[in-house]
Amino acid sequence: MANAKLAALTPRQRDIFEFLKDKILNRGYGPTVREIGVEFGIKSPNGVMCHLKALEKKGLIQRESHMSRAIQLSDKPHRVTSLNLLGHVTNGHPLVEAKEGESVDFMDVFGSGDHVCVKVKDDSFGDDGVDAGDFVIIRKQASCRDGDRILAIVDGLKAVLRRYFTDSRGVRLEPLTSSKKAIHSSSVDVQGVIVGIVRKF
DSSP: OHHHHHHTSOHHHHHHHHHHHHHHHHTSSOOOHHHHHHHHTOOOHHHHHHHHHHHHHTTSEEEOTTOTTOEEESSOOOOOOEEEOOEEOOTTSOOEEOOTTOEEETHHHHOSSOEEEEEOOSSTTGGGTOOTTOEEEEEEOSOOOTTOEEEEEETTTEEEEEEEEEETTEEEEEOSSSOOOOEEESOEEEEEEEEEEEOOO
């Protein structure tokens, strides 16, 4: 069905559709009319809208009126979250092969709950094993227990990735792994608990 829809597109419509698809899947939301115009050298917003209406009419996208980025794919592609397990590695030892057909579904890593991620923009967390470009996966919740690794906003301004503790002075935020000084504050807004880190090489 999807192939038949694609076959009905003009070359320009196909290029625009692939651009939309790439942005939605890899960035998380669709491009604006302006972004599409810049990408394809279409100077008039009406020119872009004609292509979007054609894609919508042919059943490839859905749009919500009065929302600049509200473009969705009609047929949401299946994203691969499961990988075949090759084996188990211990540094300097032979690779222990996994059982045939054994795989890991990385959606299971997150467990239950509402999850979001933050992208680390610099190397300020490097001592804690979190590098620029890493995605830190957060399970959204406003409370946590002593020892939990969390994302928090301190003093209404500073975002930190730390371990949460309480003591006689109130809340104490320790580094994840390094020997940096702890942060003590009476204003700690817990955004959620860290459940994983995703890194692209």
